[in-house]
Amino acid sequence: DAKTTQPPSMDCAEGRAANLPCNHSTISGNEYVYWYRQIHSQGPQYIIHGLKNNETNEMASLIITEDRKSSTLILPHATLRDTAVYYCIVRGFTMTTDSWGKFQFGAGTQVVVTP
Amino acid sequence: KAGVTQTPRYLIKTRGQQVTLSCSPISGHRSVSWYQQTPGQGLQFLFEYFSETQRNKGNFPGRFSGRQFSNSRSEMNVSTLELGDSALYLCASSLGTVNFDEQYFGPGTRLTVT
Numbered sequence: 001d002a003k004t005t006q007p008p009s010m011d012c013a014e015g016r017a018a019n020l021p022c023n024h025s026t027i028s029g030n031e032y033v034y035w036y037r038q039i040h041s042q043g044p045q046y047i048i049h050g051l052k053n054n055e056t057n058e059m060a061s062l063i064i065t066e067d068r069k070s071s072t073l074i075l076p077h078a079t080l081r082d083t084a085v086y087y088c089i090v091r092g093f094t095m096t097t098d099s100w101g102k103f104q105f106g107a108g109t110q111v112v113v114t115p
Numbered sequence: 116k117a118g119v120t121q122t123p124r125y126l127i128k129t130r131g132q133q134v135t136l137s138c139s140p141i142s143g144h145r146s147v148s149w150y151q152q153t154p155g156q157g158l159q160f161l162f163e164y165f166s167e168t169q170r171n172k173g174n175f176p177g178r179f180s181g182r183q184f185s186n187s188r189s190e191m192n193v194s195t196l197e198l199g200d201s202a203l204y205l206c207a208s209s210l211g212t213v214n215f216d217e218q219y220f221g222p223g224t225r226l227t228v229t
Contacts, residue, residue, distance in 0.1 A: 043119075043205050043220030044158070087158075093216075099170045100216050103148070103207075105158035 004088045009110040012082075018075040020109055022088030025069045031092035031101075033064060035073045037084040038108070044087065047073065078113045085110050117141065119208050119221035127227045133194040136224045138206035140187050146170075146211030147189040148218065149181060152203040164189055165211045193226075201228045 005023040012018040024033065032051050036044040048055055048062045050071075055062045061074040075082055085108040091101045120139045128134050140147050148171075149161040160173040164183035183189045187208070193200055203225050207218040 038158075041203070041223075043207070043222050046217050046219065049217065097170075099163075099165070100211070102160045102163070102171050102173065103150075103218065104160065105150075107157055 003104070004090060004106055006086075006088055006106060006109045008107065009112070012075075012078045012111060012113050014080060014113055014115050015077055018078045018082065018111060018113070020073040020075075020086050020088075020111065021070065022073070023070045024088070024090045027068050027090050028092060031090045033062065033068075033071050034089045034091060034103070035060070035062065036087045036089065036105075037082075038087070039081075039084045044105075047086075078111075080113050080115065083111060083113045119206060119219050121204075121206055121221040121224050123224060124222065125225045125227075127229060128196050129229055130196055130198060132196050133192065134196060134226060136191045136204055136206075136226070138189045138191070138208075138221060140189070140206075140208030141219055144208035144210055144219075145187055146209045146216070147183055147187065148207045148209075149189070149191050150205045150207070151175070152205060152223070153199075153201070158205070161191070196228045198228050200226065202226060 032049050034049040035047040038044040048060050050062045064071045087105050087108040093100050122137045146165045148163040150158050152158045163171040167183045178194045181191045203223045205223045207220045209216045209218045
């Protein structure tokens, strides 16, 4: 599975949009981009995932570049409760083994939302 | 519906002992994955079980093993505990199907080895 690169940390003011970048330049055609977040000492929480089209749900938007080598997670109106480590992961389904690849979590981006 | 549950939530063991952790997935989920999280190494994949078969495995020594039962509940066992096994152990469940594999994580079991 492809590796991802994220900035180690970023700050965001409450009420503003938070844009979290992720590079995945070696992503292959069948690999999805997933975003999870982990609030201190809790289990990671699924946010959103996509293949090549932009996606939006009640939590966030995911923008994937046309060449799929990078993506951006957008939290439209950050709140203090959005302070967490955000992980970008790429993973694909392997037909030969009929299984999904492993979730490989990197170091993630520590997002701190300030009042 | 109920989320992923893990028992126990906290555990203290001494070096050389063994430990068994339990994970109950969300109803209908057939895939259970286990992860180890430490401050130094971050979140690392241990293994995944689907329909009672190990489908994927991470790079951990043979002291770490697991199994899955017919009701999809899973257990993870660590034998001959070492101080470095102190960690938060997380399990995640998913449908495991080709169309959709969003993983839902449990709260974790905090293992301390003394």
